[in-house]
Amino acid sequence: MSTRITTYFNTQREAAPLAVFRVFFGVLMFASIVRFWSYGWIEKFYITPSFHFTFYGFEWVRPLGDYTYLLFAICALSSLFVMVGYKYRWAIIIFFLSFTYIELMDKTMYLNHYYFISMLSFLMIFLPAGAYFSVDAITLSRKRNTTPPQFIPAWTIDSIKLLLGIVYVYAGLAKLNSDWLFKAMPLKIWLPSKFDIPVIGNLMGEEWVQYAFSWFGAGYDLFIPFFLLYKKTRPYAFVMVIIFHVLTRVLFPIGMFPYVMIVSALIFFDAAFHKKIIYAFAKALKYPTALLKTSRQYVASSAISKNYAVAVVVIFFVIQILLPWRYLAYPGELFWTEEGYRFSWRVMLMEKSGYAQFKIVDGVTGRRFYVDNTDFLTPLQEKQMSFQPDFILEYAHYLRDHFESQGHQEVQVYVESYVALNGRLSTTYIDPEVNLAEIEDSFKHKTWVTPFTDEIKGL
Amino acid sequence: MKRIFGILAISLFIYACGGDDTTVSTDDTDTVTPVTFDRSAMLTNWADNIIIPGYQDFVAKVNTLEAQVASFTDTPSDLTAVRAAWLDAYTTWQRVSMFEVGPAETVNLRLNVNIYPANVATVEDNITAGSYNLDLSSNRAAKGFPAIDYLLYGLGEDDAAILAIYNGTNGDAYKQYLLDIIADMKTLSTTVLNEWEGDYRDTFIANDGASATASTDRFVNDYIFYFEKHLRAGKMGIPGGVFSGSVEPNNIEALYAGGVSKDLFIVGLNATQDFFNGKAYNSSAQGESLASYLDELNAIKDGADLSEIINSQFDVSRTVVSALGNFEQELAINPPTNFLNAYDEVQRLVPLLKVDMVSAMSISIDFADADGD
Incomplete structure (x- = not known):
């Protein structure tokens, strides 16, 4: 050996x-x-x-x-x-x-x-x-x-x-999870809005197309490296690589990534x-x-x-x-808490969006008011912040420091937030009773994230 | 085999490079399957049945106001008619304020006609100076409906005192300012209407794709922005002290007229709901809309229809706000509990629109690369 x-x-x-x-x-x-x-x-x-x-x-x-x-x-x-x-x-x-x-x-x-x-x-x-x-x-x-x-x-x-x-x-x-395979989510949300693509646009609203794309996508990702390794299947696999990435390029705003992957596959x-x-x-x-x-x-x-x-x-x-x-080290649904989500090649898996309204309370005077997020964040930052706990916490700390520097004392920060995931109705995301100003950021499980109310089976 | 493969590979790659973000309009939309929502039908309904009739009505009301201002400045003896025309135009404004895309965005219509409260000091300075450039952004808070509000209601303790100013030594300067403001509003609103009646309508409808720059995405973003920032925060949240911690009764709309800001809010709320439902302007006819789009997208979750949930929250908001006394009375109570509770109901619409609706429709917030979060 x-x-x-x-x-x-x-x-x-x-x-x-x-x-x-x-x-x-x-x-x-x-x-x-x-x-x-x-x-x-x-x-x-x-x-x-x-x-x-x-x-x-x-x-x-x-x-x-x-x-x-x-x-x-x-x-x-x-x-x-x-x-x-x-x-x-x-x-x-x-x-x-x-x-x-x-x-x-x-x-x-x-x-x-x-x-x-x-x-x-x-x-x-x-x-x-x-x-x-x-x-x-x-x-x-x-x-x-x-x-x-x-x-x-x-x-x-x-x-x-x-x-x-x-x-x-x-x-x-x-992609081997119940949302992707058995609900065709999030493609069921994304594809119908691509009705204006030439030739195939009209198919995007068909349910069977959404399922076909989901299953094909999962199968492609799982097996394409092996078909590329094996000499006899390699040319066909490379054609698949091109078709797949061209399709993702046409359907989704993913910039240069498809070209990088197509060219990289030449190494095989x-x-x-x-x-x-x-x-x-x-x-x-x-x-x-x-x-x-x-x-x-x-x-x-x-x-x-x-x-x-x-x-x-x-x-x-x-x-x-x-x-x-x-992510296995954390309890709760990965897609919901996003603990261990990044740096793991989880691509195009979720249609997730949120809304977060921060309440500032002056711990001494008891005066309370809400924050206008547009005063501090760009639209893109606000969008990303509103459904990811680590963003919410970092922003809450920023708000605490900002308002304390403005003369407020012992600032408490609470958030009223709602998040919708893969076509489910939005529900409360962060415990609104938790004072985020006191929470330390760490890799520990975030107990202040409200547990997911549904279940997604699979990896 | 090898050659075919090579040609195929290269042509696909070239196609990929060519397929950029530009929207390609499709002509074969009439063969659609029932699930594929036709955005151009919705855009057509918005433009032809809601936006253009709205601006036509608004311009007509501005013209009436201009006529009333002219006759008032001719003989300043009675404020009744000009005030009625002002309120009528202001009310109609609430129904078109949300359409801040395209022509209205270009001229910044909303910023030019309705920054409130008016900057009284600037208004008085301008009048005293006798020369001013209303196109300057520094003068935005010194013109439009709020400035007229001040000039018709706020110049004196009572009507007699106000009329005395117009008939006094400096009366001509006040009259001229009033005339200049209304002329400015007329120019801006007519420009916007002309654009919509001209080329912009077709441009708007033709841009029926799905990207951050497509009409639907931009309009929905602006619609939600209006709801959140101008209707919810501007008309209720800010005066109620939601963002500052203390009540700010001097920041209500139509401050000097008094007693009408609640009505203006209700008109604005109704306008946003009617727009959501695609209801034609001044008619009960309904066309393709965000509500029907949501229904088409089959956004049925938890056994409840999202468009119905949104509509019922609109209804609840209207009921609780209507049940309030006028905003001045409510804000005089410390703390203004009823007012803030009503605000909370209005607030509940924000996540429904901003999270559930946007998510269901896959609306782009901004143009940037993404790999699905």
Whole structure:
């Protein structure tokens, strides 16, 4: 067994797939940032709001005022460096740090696919993706009169496949619940509003279509990585990948994510396929073809750094595999309390919305009044805040501090909130008798969330 | 095989890149299945039977008010007719105030005709100065219905004192200000009506998609905003001290006229309910609406129909507010318990509209990427 593991970690494969992946990754990330910038979202989501929701433990991560643009610029520039493979290791580290910083600035903007990019770029720090078909390779060949590698360890390519597999399979497992499978929720709510899509728009209101989409979606997520792995089914599976993600792109506002997933799935193809792409590019760019067939194997700079990379990646995957199950440590319905909901590839699972009205009570004078949320939050922040307990608590603390700084004393904060989940009528969300000003935020179970009145069976 | 696969893959990818957020109008909506709700029918009903007739009526009332102001400033001897015309126009305003999209949004109609209470100091300064630019946003609180309210009711202790001002040494300046305000209101409201009667109606209806920029989504957002901010908070919550902790009787609508703010609220409440039900302006005919949309979407939960739940909460709100004395009397009681209880009933509509209705209809709040929360 251990010899098989050692053999596996010493196996070398063509570097082409990882190089193609690196180039596409750089291109798409650059496009994502340009797109984000061009919509004016940096200003709108990070600079204009006076208050930002932070992640537990990352309260110090804040937008940088006008320098936020610089941060995005650095992130965009590093993605270009990644694309061409220039000072790759530094570029991907800077990309990872800047992208993750951006993601952590405001929890309102949390999306699973941003988290995916963060995790992927972290993983890529430990992969020799810049060793082949890159500026680094050219520099290396010139300066030291050595040749860049043509082969890299097989595990470095497989680790990306594994990460994609985890994303898909966990997204599929999360769909195995009674709302998704037996009520076709939330697609039953979302699809009818897409009546204006060409060709298939009229079908969106049909109940059987909503069920078909639900079941197909769950099945797709669960099995697509395996069909991509298996050579005979791979081409068909890739067509499915395209159809599926194009469909999600047309139906839902999920930005660049579908393209990222389509391009990422290319990693499953054989080296021969990627070499064709690389040779075509190399010809167009006059990249020295000699550097593409050096027959040399990738050698880590030292045994320590090699073992170090393997160790980090192994730990990374253990965490990735365990993290989505942390919700089991909490009582109550996950979709309702959202304790352990994020960072678990739970995508498109809920139509959830809420309303939260905060009552401020001056503990000394007894004077009480309600807060106008629009005084402090943007519409998007208010929307996200109103159905997620950790947002509600952080905002309540902000209100406490704000009104105490205005001269009110021993401020108590109560919230009257209603949340509707997957087509159920709205019910009380947070115990209105609980003074949120006194509650400490933690990873402990939030007893002040009113228990869910219905039941959702499944994972 | 390989080639076909490649072509298919590339063409699908190109299609994906091309399929952007732009709304594509469909012409084949007549073959719809019963479940697919036709938003353009609802938008047509809103535009043709509610919004445009509403603005037509409002502009007519503003014209009448203008005529009455003209005749009053001609011979300032009796306030009765001009006050009646003001109240009539103000009442009609309550029925169109919520339509702050498109043309009304462009000219900021609501901010220009109904910021209350009026900034009396600015009004007096303007009159004394004799020259002012009513287009400036700094003058928004010094014009519109609240300023006329002050000029017709608040200049003196009684009618005789008020009339004395118009007939006094500085009377011409007051008259001119009154004329300028009504002229400003007329320009703004006529602009809005003309836009709706012109191209905007078709633009509005053609934008029948489902995105944050589609007519339905934008309108519903604005409708709820109006209900929450202007009807609930502006007319009741703020005067009742809900947001400040102490009663603010000086912030009621039609402060100087007195005794009418409750009636104005009820008209506004009725207007929002009629709009919810798609009831044609000044008629009992009903067309496609948010209520029928909810019914179509089969938003039946807990054995109860959401549109019915919302309608019955509207009815409850109207009943309890109607049972109150006028707002001045209620707010004079400390604490104004009945007033605040009535407010709570109005408040109950907010989560129903903002959570249940929006959720059932999948209305977009803002344009941003999302992966389903």
